[in-house]
Amino acid sequence: MDNGGADDGTVAPTPSRRGYLHTLAGLTGAGALAGCSSDDVDPPEQVDDESDEDASPTATDTASGGGTPEQSTGGTAGAALGDVIEGDRLALVAYSAERTTTVGEYSEADDGNEFVVVDMAAKNKADSEYINFSSFLQLTVRDSESYEYDQSFILSDAELDSGELAPGEVTRGIVAFEVPREASGLTLTVDLDDSLFSYDSATVDLDRQGSGRTLTQDLAVPVYDLGDTVAYEDTELTVNSVWTSMGSDYFTPDAGNEFVVIDITVANTGSEELTVSTLLQLSLKSEAGRSYDTSFVGSSVLDREFSQGTPIQPDSKRRGEIAFEAPRGLSPLYLVMDFDYLAEGDRTFFELR
Template sequence: MDKGRNWAETRGSRRRYLAGVAGLVGSIALAGCSSDDVDPPEQVTEADGTDTAAAETPPTTATERPPDRSTGDAADAALGDVIEGDRLALVAYSVERTATVGEYTEADTGNEFVVVDVAAKNKHDSEYVSFSSFLQLAIKDSESYEYDQSFVLSDDGLDSGELAPGEVTRGIVAFEVPDDAAGLSLHVDLEESLFSYDRAVVDLGTQGSGRTLTQTLAVPVYDTGDTAAYEDTRLTVNSFRTSTGSGYFTPETGNEYVIPDVTVENTGSEELTVSTLLQLSLKDDVGRSYDTSLAGSTVLDREFSQGSPIAPDSRRRGEIAFEAPRGQSPLYLVMDFDYFSEGDRTFFRLR
């Protein structure tokens, strides 16, 4: 692997680490809150409503499952089965046991990681919810030992935080356990509030019928050229292009650099700071997120500058590079105007 790609992966992993911490803190702060806490972004230009879509797939009802070996109670689901609460649905697609996650994270001697491919969906048609894998997921073994999620550096990591109505987040979560731990089950708190606990159990040793959570965004979806406004911030996605890089700085095989051209305007009376690392990401229709790419930024002649805040009554324009699978469609640029508030997560469809 070349030097440029290593730097890119480090930056992407760092974003997921920081976002994970922020999502954990934000989930604590926002537990039990609803989207009524803040005013949603305004539709400065017309937003395409075609993705506010489709009827929900009927929920899967778990049939007979083996007992949860850590408690003796019946498990609610197996791998591939969807479990549902009032506002959140979740599925664990697969599980792997490995000594390393990504390029940088190794388990301690005598331990290994249990890596679960997970997706969670906000089922509500109008309210935002806060989902934190660090607060809401844990693993138990047959001896009733419980293991919390580990901080790992991986570009495939699950993004925690705010979920818009109909939004899906998908990625891996890792738990470090002794390598002889057996009878593992995933314990899920389907209620995002700290003041109630709606537990469900997924038997990680049993394969279920399988169902994919489908993202059906029930919020305005903007197009390129549109502008969205939130408090004193206006964001316009002017256009986007793709690139295969050059020289040492190229995407992984099968990937491409996706490069939106954006304008951020500060309409307030105080300086505005925007972090493309924490506030902007790409997202596909199955819920996977793609972070900014340091290697991809080397092909930019007009990179979006973050060296200083945006002055009052002024604007800043520039390009931002992400790395994603080639030809992915639909593909969205997602903006969290205020990372620690609900109701402001905004989607621009690039293709």
């Protein structure tokens, strides 16, 4: 099938825990939909550096890259590939769809079946509210005989990142559905209402190409700079520096990619031990909405890796390096921190370049 929409490149699919984490994000996000809102917690806020009055970095209110406003189909029925469909707070577009027996190196369809792989994006349209988008809960594929198919669990770094979306944030990636090889007339069914108590159905014809518009990310939350310190409850995070690496003789990124190394400091300002998971709480994000997790291969070349073996003690701090793998030269590029993976309203962005 035809492709549509702009792209900034993807990391070649490799075995990872992304699929498991995104399933967890979808399920925990469902709990948040039942009653959690950004009013439940105090949002992260920047901490002034009192030790250096001359250094006063300011936070950027919005990210660059506004672009052309996204186009709507004018309704939620009969959309095609490339058409943007919109609910009250969620906009969504399926750029392309293809049928294949394998996704990456480790996901293979059963005999007689194949995967329908959809490259898509979703955007939080709200001006100030955080929402949760779960592809596992809000997307299904339906065939001409009215059979419905749920999203498949796959191992791919190109998979769509489900979970919390900040105002103006876009998430982009692939979702896969396993269907019988003879299934035809496939449509993607979308619930545009991010609530467990209502349903706003829309459909996308996966056999028909539409306008080919692209969702544009325009973050409506503070975007912090290198050197800024952001506090959330008993945690303070400072992004000290960033650089890139092509690895060593034995540990290198995939073709077209690079290791992006972040130096961070985490301070525990509370009275109890603090546990930080860089895999669960930190990711890189591109302007197109693609997410990139920490890289185990990249970590092997670090001299001062951020230690996670023991909790951070009260009134102490820990500094270290974290490696990600992403397409070479992505700009702008953001580091995203979820201070509390189960809370809403704490998703925080640092612009790295």
